[in-house]
Amino acid sequence: MYKIKVNLAQKDYPILIKRGIINSLDFEIGRIYKNKKIAIITDHNIKGIYGDRIIESLSAYGFQIHTILVNPGEGSKSIQVLSHVYNQLLDIGINRKDLIVAFGGGVVGDLAGFAASTFLRGIRYIQVPTSLLAQIDSSVGGKVGINLPRGKNLVGNFYHPESVFIDPDLLNTLPNRYLYDGMAEVIKYACIRDKTMYEKLLSIESKEKLYENIEEIIYSCCSIKKEIVEKDERESGERMLLNFGHTIGHAIEKFFNYETFTHGEAVAIGMYCITRQSEEMGITKKGTSSLIKRILVQYNLPFEIGEIDNSRLLESIALDKKGEEDILNIVLLKEIGAGFINKINKEDIGEFVSHL
Numbered sequence: 001m002y003k004i005k006v007n008l009a010q011k012d013y014p015i016l017i018k019r020g021i022i023n024s025l026d027f028e029i030g031r032i033y034k035n036k037k038i039a040i041i042t043d044h045n046i047k048g049i050y051g052d053r054i055i056e057s058l059s060a061y062g063f064q065i066h067t068i069l070v071n072p073g074e075g076s077k078s079i080q081v082l083s084h085v086y087n088q089l090l091d092i093g094i095n096r097k098d099l100i101v102a103f104g105g106g107v108v109g110d111l112a113g114f115a116a117s118t119f120l121r122g123i124r125y126i127q128v129p130t131s132l133l134a135q136i137d138s139s140v141g142g143k144v145g146i147n148l149p150r151g152k153n154l155v156g157n158f159y160h161p162e163s164v165f166i167d168p169d170l171l172n173t174l175p176n177r178y179l180y181d182g183m184a185e186v187i188k189y190a191c192i193r194d195k196t197m198y199e200k201l202l203s204i205e206s207k208e209k210l211y212e213n214i215e216e217i218i219y220s221c222c223s224i225k226k227e228i229v230e231k232d233e234r235e236s237g238e239r240m241l242l243n244f245g246h247t248i249g250h251a252i253e254k255f256f257n258y259e260t261f262t263h264g265e266a267v268a269i270g271m272y273c274i275t276r277q278s279e280e281m282g283i284t285k286k287g288t289s290s291l292i293k294r295i296l297v298q299y300n301l302p303f304e305i306g307e308i309d310n311s312r313l314l315e316s317i318a319l320d321k322k323g324e325e326d327i328l329n330i331v332l333l334k335e336i337g338a339g340f341i342n343k344i345n346k347e348d349i350g351e352f353v354s355h356l
């Protein structure tokens, strides 16, 4: 088992990473929560695979379990679904001493965390992330929120859980596309902070080997995120490093209406393109973009958008940045394992995305 303690000015909380920890969730929750009532927020997919097992064991321990179900997918991070969650919490009679458990991928985690942060001005919650992305990224760091019709994550909060319980065995049922989607963020951590992890990832040649090493990989990613979040919880400085590949990635996702590329795939293309450019400019060590391409291919991720006229995409990136401040922060690499924040003039963004 790996244990990480997140130490913040207002709150400390543990992240426990252990194969099979889901089987002792009753005991783990019982150690930190002494009331009876728990609202588990989850999606239909997770409920179908793990719901009965969890509900039975928590009930047998003596908890009163109420399940709030949402549809799988990004559509559930909406005001309508949030309102449904609030109504269910009222129906159940959840009060400020009770507990919410977010049991699912990043969508459930962001939605349930935001509901917890706002319902009755804030009640306690626990994260039990089930997708790779949620286990290495979204369940750690306290960002919670929902989307608005005009954009993603436009309503949100910083609100940390009481504890995060990560069971790598849950990934056995995760569909492949989501597994590799999460791997893009794993690769991001390696690129910005951890050359040894990059080499480790390169040495893993099959999905089976990846699963053998996944507990340690999750630990490395969560440790990097913890360290960055502790220094800069509200993303005014170092936390921006976690956005490596995301300026281009977000633009690609949006340009293709969130249909063609998953978030991880778009970030993968973003990491490669910006590094190819910074390498040509002499900012990044030669050969770094080839190393990124190699690892992306190994994990079934794209490194380019393919044959399209990219001028409209470049225009849309420039347009996207129009409302922002004159100086933009973009994340570049000195080499693998060494990311840094580079300040550029807004007008110069085109130069950095010309390899799309």
Ligand SMILES: NC(=O)c1ccc[n+]([C@@H]2O[C@H](COP(=O)([O-])OP(=O)(O)OC[C@H]3O[C@@H](n4cnc5c(N)ncnc54)[C@H](O)[C@@H]3O)[C@@H](O)[C@H]2O)c1
Residues within 6 Å of the ligand: 043, 045, 046, 049, 072, 073, 074, 077, 104, 105, 106, 107, 108, 110, 130, 131, 132, 133, 134, 137, 138, 139, 140, 141, 142, 143, 144, 152, 153, 170, 171, 172, 173, 174, 175, 178, 181
């Ligand atoms: N809060 C943050 O810091 C942060 C960081 C990164 C991403 N996010 C958010 O995370 C969301 C994406 O998260 P995601 O990729 O986990 O998406 P998701 O929650 O939609 O999960 C992906 C799919 O996998 C299924 N699934 C999840 N775990 C499974 C399992 N163990 N077995 C079988 N199926 C499983 C889900 O039902 C869903 O269909 C986005 O909304 C993004 O904005 C938040």
